[in-house]
Amino acid sequence: xxxxxxxxxxxxxxxxxxxxxxxxxxxxxxxxxxxxxxxxxxxxxxxxxxxxxxxxxxxxxxxxxxxxxxxxxxxxxxxxxxxxxxxxxxxxxxxxxxxxxxxxxxxxxxxxxxxxxxxxxxxxxxxxxxxxxxxxxxxxxxxxxxxxxxxxxxxxxxxxxxxxxxxxxxxxxxxxxxxxxxxxxxxxxxxxxxxxxxxxxxxxxxxxxxxxxxxxxxxxxxxxxxxxxxxxxxxxxxxxxxxxxxxxxxxxxxxxxxxxxxxxxxxxxxxxxxxxxxxxxxxxxxxxxxxxxxxxxxxxxxxxxxxxxxxxxxxxxxxxxxxxxxxxxxxxxxxxxxxxxxxxxxxxxxxxxxxxxxxxxxxxxxxxxxxxxxxxxxxxxxxxxxxxxxxxxxxxxxxxxxxxxxxxxxxxxxxxxxxxxxxxxxxxxxxxxxxxxxxxxxxxxxxxxxxxxxxxxxxxxxxxxxxxxxxxxxxxxxxxxxxxxxxxxxx
Numbered sequence: 001x002x003x004x005x006x007x008x009x010x011x012x013x014x015x016x017x018x019x020x021x022x023x024x025x026x027x028x029x030x031x032x033x034x035x036x037x038x039x040x041x042x043x044x045x046x047x048x049x050x051x052x053x054x055x056x057x058x059x060x061x062x063x064x065x066x067x068x069x070x071x072x073x074x075x076x077x078x079x080x081x082x083x084x085x086x087x088x089x090x091x092x093x094x095x096x097x098x099x100x101x102x103x104x105x106x107x108x109x110x111x112x113x114x115x116x117x118x119x120x121x122x123x124x125x126x127x128x129x130x131x132x133x134x135x136x137x138x139x140x141x142x143x144x145x146x147x148x149x150x151x152x153x154x155x156x157x158x159x160x161x162x163x164x165x166x167x168x169x170x171x172x173x174x175x176x177x178x179x180x181x182x183x184x185x186x187x188x189x190x191x192x193x194x195x196x197x198x199x200x201x202x203x204x205x206x207x208x209x210x211x212x213x214x215x216x217x218x219x220x221x222x223x224x225x226x227x228x229x230x231x232x233x234x235x236x237x238x239x240x241x242x243x244x245x246x247x248x249x250x251x252x253x254x255x256x257x258x259x260x261x262x263x264x265x266x267x268x269x270x271x272x273x274x275x276x277x278x279x280x281x282x283x284x285x286x287x288x289x290x291x292x293x294x295x296x297x298x299x300x301x302x303x304x305x306x307x308x309x310x311x312x313x314x315x316x317x318x319x320x321x322x323x324x325x326x327x328x329x330x331x332x333x334x335x336x337x338x339x340x341x342x343x344x345x346x347x348x349x350x351x352x353x354x355x356x357x358x359x360x361x362x363x364x365x366x367x368x369x370x371x372x373x374x375x376x377x378x379x380x381x382x383x384x385x386x387x388x389x390x391x392x393x394x395x396x397x398x399x400x401x402x403x404x405x406x407x408x409x410x411x412x413x414x415x416x417x418x419x420x421x422x423x424x425x426x427x428x429x430x431x432x433x434x435x436x437x438x439x440x441x442x443x444x445x446x447x448x449x450x451x452x453x454x455x456x457x458x459x460x461x462x463x464x465x466x467x468x469x470x471x472x473x474x475x476x477x478x479x480x481x482x483x484x485x486x487x488x489x490x491x
Contacts, residue, residue, distance in 0.1 A: 008205035013191035020187030021180065028179030037167035038100075039121040044158040045132040046111045047071065047139060066139070066153060068107050073142050074135050075103045082141065087134045091126055101127050111158065121163040128161035201405045207427050210410055216254070216397065216426040217247035219277065220434045229276045229307055232283040239434065241280070247428060248284040254395055254425045262363075262373035262393040263425065264297070266386040268413035269379050272401035273430040275303045278376040286338035290371040293330065293339045297375040297389050299350035302343030304376055308333070315342030320358050326365055339370070350378075355388045363392045380413035387420060395425030402432045 010017060047066040077083060078101065088097055100117030116127025132155040139153040201207065204215050220239050228234040231241045251263065265281070267274045275298075282294040295316060296304035305312025310331055318324045319341075331340045347353050366373050375393065377386040390396045396417070400410060417423065 005205075005209065008209070009191060009195045010188065012203050012205050013194060016191045016194060017184065017187030020190055021183035024183030024186060025176065025179045028175050028182075032170045032172055032175045035170045036119050038117060038119055038169045039124040039164045039166075040168040041116045041121070041125040041128040041161035041164055042159075043114050043116075043128040043132065043161040044111055045114060045155050046109075046158065047132070047136050048154045048156055050152070050154065065110050068105065068110050070139065070142075071103075071105045071110060071112055074139060075105055077142055078103060078135075082138055083134060086138065087127075087131060090130045090134060091123070099127060100124070101131050103131075114161075116161065117168070121165070125161045125163045129157075132157065199406050199408065200403055201400055201407055201410060201429075202403055203432075204429060206407065207400060207410075207429065210407070211414055211424065211427070213424045214250075214426045216250040216428055217243050218402075218429045218432045219243040219247070219273075221402075221431040222434055230279055230283070232280050232287070241284075244277070244280045244284045247277075247281055248288065250426070251281070251397070261371055262367055262375070264375045264377050264386055264389045264393050264396045265399060265428075266377045266396060267379045267399045267401070268381050268405055268409040270301070270382075272379070272399050272405055274379075274399040275307055275376050277399050277428055277430060278374055279304065279307060282338050282372075282374050283333075283336065285372050285374075286333075286336040289337065291337045291339075291369075292372040292374065293341060293366055293370045295341045295366070295373065295375045296343040297354065297377040297385065299343055299347055299353065299385070300378055300383065302346070304340065305342040308340060310340060310342065312342040313345065315344035316362075317344035317347050317353065319344075319362060320353055320356070322358075326362060341366075351383065351385055351388060354385055360392060380416055381409055384416070387416070387422065390422060396422065397426055397428060398424045399428045399430050401430050404431060 047070075048063050049066055050063055074083075084099060085095065087099060087101070088095060091099070093099065102115045102117075104113035104115065106112070112132065114128045114131045116124045116129075116131070118124040118127060136153040136155040201210075204218065207215055220243060222231075222235075222238060222240050231238060232244060235241055254263075265274050265278045278294060282292050285292040294304060296302045296312075297316070298304075299317060302312060305315070310333075314324060314329050316329075319326045319329050329341060329344070331342070332338070333340055353359065363373070373393070375389050377389050380386050380398075386396065398413070414424075
């Protein structure tokens with residue numbers, strides 16, 4: 001895994017990392033605060049023996065430092081009753097009480113560091129200062145040589161222990177540092193595991209990992225959007241509507257590279273919001289002053305007519321079969337520059353119909369009469385209809401549902417496009433969870449972009465009175481104009 005991908009995973013899973021960090025640090029802090037403090041004091045001594053003179057051997061006697069081997073013997077018997085009981089008596093401790101003491105013996109200098117440990121700093125210092133003299137008193141019992149040549153030994157202090165002011169344990173700084181490192185390591189590890197096991201597209205990082213094509217827009221999922229799918233009408237100043245306008249703007253840049261004013265909107269699987277996105281995008285383009293037509297190219301499960309509340313029994317299939325003229329089945333949408341071509345009757349052979357010569361000729365007429373042509377097509381994984389429609393247009397836009405679309409399905413859809421040397425014009429990340437830091441909302445004020453947003457009154461949505469399409473030989477009703485605004489007509 002590259003560093004960029006790792007950073008993307010951590011950015012997407014930062015809550016997991018933060019949770020692990022807080023839990024581990026919290027537990028570490030709790031354990032640290034409930035741990036009984038332990039104090040350590042240290043003294044340095046050396047033991048001497050007073051050897052009497054031995055005239056027969058020519059030994060004048062004198063004071064000598066106890067050898068390393070003898071000191072090592074004392075260290076080995078330190079915890080024996082012979083040493084500990086006298087030590088407890090000197091310290092005023094009851095029989096059997098624990099005494100924290102340790103020896104560190106220097107081989108080169110024959111000196112001994114006595115380390116005392118206790119929850120009481122005064123007792124820790126007393127242990128360090130008392131152990132040496134006690135060892136000197138019992139030393140003759142463990143050294144046959146001393147018992148023969150010296151009746152006793154003497155403890156000579158080099159440094160004396162004093163009561164410590166700070167505990168040795170727990171070390172708050174060290175424990176917290178270790179807790180932070182463990183928490184971060186655990187959080188990163190858990191984030192990587194969740195990433196490896198996660199089968200759904202969570203955000204823009206997953207799209208960039210799957211393809212190098214741009215993300216044209218991130219469309220949030222707001223409360224009530226399901227009941228009011230056409231947000232350009234119901235909530236023109238909301239975050240959802242603003243994201244649609246951003247998609248419209250970015251699509252204009254894509255259009256510059258293609259040289260065509262037509263796009264297919266599809267998805268990997270059903271239920272990713274491509275139809276709602278197509279409808280709102282068409283309205284946004286119309287609000288910008290362009291003539292746009294939305295074509296329901298899903299001849300297997302059409303949904304545009306139902307979502308917009310218009311006649312869906314006649315439309316694309318009706319015109320392709322020659323049962324009505326194209327002009328008769330196109331339905332204008334209110335007083336906007338938007339028109340709708342419903343799917344019509346569901347045919348038994350949708351793929352053949354979409355790939356036919358009449359379909360190509362019909363699309364040429366639409367491209368000539370309208371500034372923009374948007375086609376709502378079936379999803380890519382189940383059928384190939386979107387690929388057939390893409391050949392007629394300037395590009396294919398994939399709608400991907402955040403936290404719903406599986407990575408496997410997305411990759412399958414992209415692979416099917418690669419086999420015919422087709423790359424998406426871009427992605428639309430739909431159903432993005434709305435956070436508290438919504439960039440479109442500032443308290444009670446809502447950001448408005450563009451003249452269309454500024455001119456719209458959210459309390460008075462545009463009147464939605466489309467003209468009902470009829471089959472050949474049946475007259476079409478004149479579309480009702482919204483009061484105060486003149487209905488636009490196709491030239």
